[in-house]
Structures are given as structure tokens and as C-alpha cells.
Amino acid sequence: MIWTYAALALLAPSAHALLRFSCSQLVIERLDPLVNPGALQSPHLHQIIGGNAFNATMDPSVAPSDLATCTTCTFSEDFSNYWTAVLFFRARNGTFKRVPVKGNSGFESSQGGMTVYYTPTLRGTAKVTAFKKGFRMIVGNPTYRTEAEAKRFRQLTYTCLENILTRTGETLDFPKKPCKAGIMVNVRFPTCWDGVNLDSPDHMSHVAYPASGTFESNGPCPSTHPVKIPQLFYEVIFDTSKFNDQSLWPADGSQPFVWSFGDATGYGNHGDYVFGWKGDALQKAMDSNCNINCPQLKTQSIAAGNKCAQKQKVKEDIDSWLPELPGGMPVQ
Ligand SMILES: *[C@@H]1O[C@H](CO)[C@@H](O)[C@H](O)[C@H]1NC(C)=O
Numbered sequence: 001m002i003w004t005y006a007a008l009a010l011l012a013p014s015a016h017a018l019l020r021f022s023c024s025q026l027v028i029e030r031l032d033p034l035v036n037p038g039a040l041q042s043p044h045l046h047q048i049i050g051g052n053a054f055n056a057t058m059d060p061s062v063a064p065s066d067l068a069t070c071t072t073c074t075f076s077e078d079f080s081n082y083w084t085a086v087l088f089f090r091a092r093n094g095t096f097k098r099v100p101v102k103g104n105s106g107f108e109s110s111q112g113g114m115t116v117y118y119t120p121t122l123r124g125t126a127k128v129t130a131f132k133k134g135f136r137m138i139v140g141n142p143t144y145r146t147e148a149e150a151k152r153f154r155q156l157t158y159t160c161l162e163n164i165l166t167r168t169g170e171t172l173d174f175p176k177k178p179c180k181a182g183i184m185v186n187v188r189f190p191t192c193w194d195g196v197n198l199d200s201p202d203h204m205s206h207v208a209y210p211a212s213g214t215f216e217s218n219g220p221c222p223s224t225h226p227v228k229i230p231q232l233f234y235e236v237i238f239d240t241s242k243f244n245d246q247s248l249w250p251a252d253g254s255q256p257f258v259w260s261f262g263d264a265t266g267y268g269n270h271g272d273y274v275f276g277w278k279g280d281a282l283q284k285a286m287d288s289n290c291n292i293n294c295p296q297l298k299t300q301s302i303a304a305g306n307k308c309a310q311k312q313k314v315k316e317d318i319d320s321w322l323p324e325l326p327g328g329m330p331v332q
């Protein structure tokens, strides 16, 4: 897939170098090696993409690329894992149906999954330091239910898609009207690192936002977190279109979608990352400032990525009309 500048301008205004690629779904299951390491089932359901070394325990001293035998990502040296929660439609009778995920523009044949971006810098040519073996982080907080809370994070948003290329009108809460082409969840991680810790007890304190300005305005990193890292960004497109008949929506006119962790507001949006690129492939790509098509990196087809899938380790029905959210997560 060759991206033209016209298409790129629509997708990522003012970007001058970035990686943008597709990773298909690896598995949808209740597993969380960051928040609930070792647990056979985490409290809420996740959709995971990336390398097939994903597991209940992921030892930071072992490179995922040494364990994995395949990845769902089109950059085939990327054995990282990326995950978000899963969206459900709640019917008037109180039952839940999982909302399917569809491929993004240019990646239509992707079986679910996400579009992943690594952006070194939007202005100038500042060098960024790629994530290192063992690095992991989380952005967002699944317990948040208010706008004030959600504003503690920057850029965790929703785009109500009029069509697959809609990129305006991001909101911090779920769209309140039917979205013709689906709801896109946007998860952007902080871009400054303390330069020392690969992780932290809350999986967040080792990274930070720029001290002033923004990533987009090339704002400086704070002295506590002086190292610029690429902006990691997920786009996940939930195909809500078959739930758009408003006679099925709550009688009080509120929107019907609920995160798998029981959030009907959208303010609890969050994403998780375990770095797993092979060797220094990501650093090389960042240093070369390559743009979308990155000749420095090895690739595979979307079809090949679709074939790399895991089975749920604990089998669980996630696709029927369910009387409750998986794991019995209450909506609150
Ligand atoms: C996951 O961990 C279990 C227990 O340590 C191990 O037996 C299994 O091989 C691992 N699976 C993968 C895909 O790494």
C-alpha cells in the first residue's frame, strides 16, 4: 500500500515522518500481563494485537521477539503487544452484544485490530529515543467517569465517523448520536520518558507529557522526564453501524455503548503497551525519519498478519447476546 501525501494529509495533518501500520486482532480475552500479571483471567475483557508471545506473565528481561513465532502487524519485526478494552452494545432488555472491530482506511482487509502510529516529532528534526527491551506503559484510567478526570490525560478521545476518513470532532466521552461509519477510539500515549525506568508501579509514572505546549507544538519535556520518545498512537474502529437504529437505544435518549470494564460514559478510555520490536528496528526507523512506507523495516501482508492468532487461554463466550459483561463487570 503506497500512501499519497493527499491521503496522509487527511489522516495526520502536518506530520512529516511517522510509521502508520495495521495490526490484526491476535485474541480477545480476559488477560492483562501488566495489571494482573499471572492471573488466568483479568477482571475485564481486552482485545490484543501484535506478537503471539502475549501471555498472562511477560518477563521484562525476555524480548517478545525471542519467544514469538508470528505477529499480527504488517511490520513483521514488531512483536509488541498493544491492547484496549472492548466495546459492547447494551440493548433495552439489558443484554450485551460485542461490537465488532473493522480495519481502517487502507487496511480494510485487516481482521479487526488497530492502526498503530509511532511519530518521532511533528516539527523540526529532534531525535527521539525508541522504547527499549522490557518497556511497558498504560495510559488512561478505567475507573474514571467524569470529564474532569478524563482531562488528566491528553488526547484519549472518540471520533464519530461519518465516513472512514472523518478525523474531526474528537470528544472525551462517547458520541451521543449514531455514527454512520463507526466509532473510532483514539489512544495517544505521553511522549517524554524518565530515561531510567522501563516500567513503574502504576505503569505511568515513568512517562510524562511535555512540560509546556504539546507534542504537536514540539513542547519541551520536563526535567524529570527529559528523554523524548516517539508518540505511540492507536486508532481502533468499532463498527457500531448495525446498532444505529435509535429505536433500540435507551428510551431516555442516552447512548447505548458500554466498555467491557463497565463504563457507559467513555471517560475511562485506556490503552496498554508492551514493547517488543526486534533488536533496534524501531530506533532505526525513527532515525531514518521514514514516512508510512519504511524501507528500513521488514513487512508482511495483512493476510499474513490475519493468520497469526491465539486461542483464548480460558475459553469464554464473548459473542452471544450476554446477560452480563464478561467477568460480570457491573455497569457503573
Ligand atoms: C504462556 O505461559 C505458560 C505458563 O508459563 C506457558 O506454558 C506457555 O507456553 C506460554 N505461552 C506462550 C504463547 O508463550
Ligand SMILES: *[C@@H]1O[C@H](CO)[C@@H](O)[C@H](O)[C@H]1NC(C)=O
Pocket: 091, 092, 093, 094, 095, 248, 321
Ligand atoms: C434482547 O434484545 C436483543 C436486541 O433487541 C435481542 O436480540 C435479544 O434476543 C434479547 N434478549 C432477550 C433475552 O430478550
